[in-house]
Amino acid sequence: MGEVRLVVVAGTTETAAIDGISAAGADPELRVHTPSADLEIVEAGRPAPDSPVPVSPNGCPTPAVVTRAVRELLGPESLPVEFLDAGLGAPTAATARDVGAAPGGDVRDPEPVPEAATVFERARELAPELAASGEEGGSDSGDEPAELLVAETIPGGTTTALGALTALGERAAVSSSLPANPIERKRRVVAEGLDASGVDPGGAAGEPIEAVRLAGDPVLAAVAGLIVGCAETGIGVTLAGGTQLAAAAALARHAGVDRPLPLATTSLVADDPTADLPALAEDLDLRLAAADPGFAEGDHPAMAAYARGEAKEGVGMGGALALADRAGVADAAVRDRIAAVTDRLLADRAGTGKGDGRPAANGGDAR
Numbered sequence: 001m002g003e004v005r006l007v008v009v010a011g012t013t014e015t016a017a018i019d020g021i022s023a024a025g026a027d028p029e030l031r032v033h034t035p036s037a038d039l040e041i042v043e044a045g046r047p048a049p050d051s052p053v054p055v056s057p058n059g060c061p062t063p064a065v066v067t068r069a070v071r072e073l074l075g076p077e078s079l080p081v082e083f084l085d086a087g088l089g090a091p092t093a094a095t096a097r098d099v100g101a102a103p104g105g106d107v108r109d110p111e112p113v114p115e116a117a118t119v120f121e122r123a124r125e126l127a128p129e130l131a132a133s134g135e136e137g138g139s140d141s142g143d144e145p146a147e148l149l150v151a152e153t154i155p156g157g158t159t160t161a162l163g164a165l166t167a168l169g170e171r172a173a174v175s176s177s178l179p180a181n182p183i184e185r186k187r188r189v190v191a192e193g194l195d196a197s198g199v200d201p202g203g204a205a206g207e208p209i210e211a212v213r214l215a216g217d218p219v220l221a222a223v224a225g226l227i228v229g230c231a232e233t234g235i236g237v238t239l240a241g242g243t244q245l246a247a248a249a250a251l252a253r254h255a256g257v258d259r260p261l262p263l264a265t266t267s268l269v270a271d272d273p274t275a276d277l278p279a280l281a282e283d284l285d286l287r288l289a290a291a292d293p294g295f296a297e298g299d300h301p302a303m304a305a306y307a308r309g310e311a312k313e314g315v316g317m318g319g320a321l322a323l324a325d326r327a328g329v330a331d332a333a334v335r336d337r338i339a340a341v342t343d344r345l346l347a348d349r350a351g352t353g354k355g356d357g358r359p360a361a362n363g364g365d366a367r
Contacts (some may be wrong), residue, residue, distance in 0.1 A: 002146060002147065004147050004149050005148055006067070006080070006151060006240070006320070008042060008085065009083075010038065010083075010084065010219070011085070011087030011101060011154045011222075012107075013103065013104030013112070013156045015189075018108075018159070021156055029084060033051055033052050033089075033091075033154075037062070040092060040093050040095075041065065041345070042081055042315060046345055051093070055246070055294075060302070062314070063311055063313060063316075066321065067151075067227065067316075068314050069320075069340070070320035070329075070337075072341070072362070073325065073337050077353065079319060080146075082097070084126070087100050087102055087154075094267055105195040108192045109196065109217060110198070111213060112160070112193070113213050113214075114213065116212040116216070119222050119225065120212070120228075121223065122222075123222040123348070124232070125228035126229075127226050127233060145216045148238070150238070151316030152244050153219075161174050163194070166190050167202075167214060167216075168202070168211050168251070171280045173279075173280065174243040174274075177314075182344060186246065187250060193215055199215065202348050205254065206221075208254040209221070212251065216251075220247060221251075223248035224248045227257060231257045231259055242270075243275050243280065243312075246277060246284060253285075260287055261287070263281055263286040264291065265277065266292070266318040266321065268295075270288065289318075293331045294332075298335040342367040
């Protein structure tokens with residue numbers, strides 16, 4: 001296998017502000033900053049001075065911490081990154097390519113992603129460029145394109161993923177960053193949205209752009225476009241995430257992509273009975289692999305938070321853990337580096353004296 005390049009697609013959606021839907025932060029104001037800070041952590045190891053530290057009120061760090069920890073262990077040059085701005089709601093200091101997306105609307109709106117077609121096409125066209133470019137935008141010395149490891153960060157994203165799956169007529173189950181998945185609440189929200197959009201469950205089968213436009217979010221449009229672009233040009237692609245990436249794969253299937261697709265997630269998502277991810281993966285011909293770095297064996301509060309299921313996936317967490325395993329990095333080393341990155345972030349924030357004293361936004365698959 002040649003070079004692997006991580007592509008994190010980041011955006012926001014007003015769906016995250018619905019009460020009880022997202023655990024991604026203490027309030028909607030902080031939640032909007034989560035994806036922007038996630039990119040900064042993955043790229044530079046810490047958020048920008050004016051960004052909130054993405055740690056939940058219960059002490060669960062964003063999955064960006066895990067991805068950054070793996071990059072540090074492997075060496076950042078061994079896992080170059082690219083970022084796509086698919087509707088960020090706050091500025092980011094990370095270097096991100098724009099795909100023409102505004103922040104997503106509320107999934108209960110008649111048209112939460114009016115520019116879905118544009119975002120999909122721009123991401124599709126970018127796929128070969130992302131595989132050919134170096135981390136800083138230059139070209140690689142070799143001729144073989146990199147394999148893309150595609151990830152996401154978007155608060156409220158599993159609810160909009162549920163919307164897209166339902167509109168397509170696929171299995172209507174998603175995970176949650178909360179230990180108790182509010183899946184029935186999400187289904188009620190999605191049903192309200194489909195009613196407002198005039199779409200029956202399965203009414204957008206074979207029409208992935210319509211499914212996103214009427215019931216999804218801009219990150220889904222961009223990730224689906226990347227998958228289609230990779231399929232058209234023969235670029236290797238692995239989906240690094242949970243049910244949100246599975247929903248993007250469903251969109252790609254409805255766009256005509258029929259080759260097998262790997263899905264690298266965490267055991268926390270794969271073992272979540274409310275998400276039913278193994279069944280969804282089988283429906284969509286996804287080769288599911290679940291990483292378990294032994295969070296329950298760690299003695300750091302971050303490890304305890306992950307182990308109790310507060311943030312199961314996001315920002316490429318599962319894919320990064322799979323790369324660490326492939327490289328022979330010991331689970332204990334991964335856990336130690338996650339603890340070190342978390343402690344560094346919290347110490348940085350304490351040292352600046354900035355912020356209002358509240359914990360900032362949490363990542364997590366069911367954001």
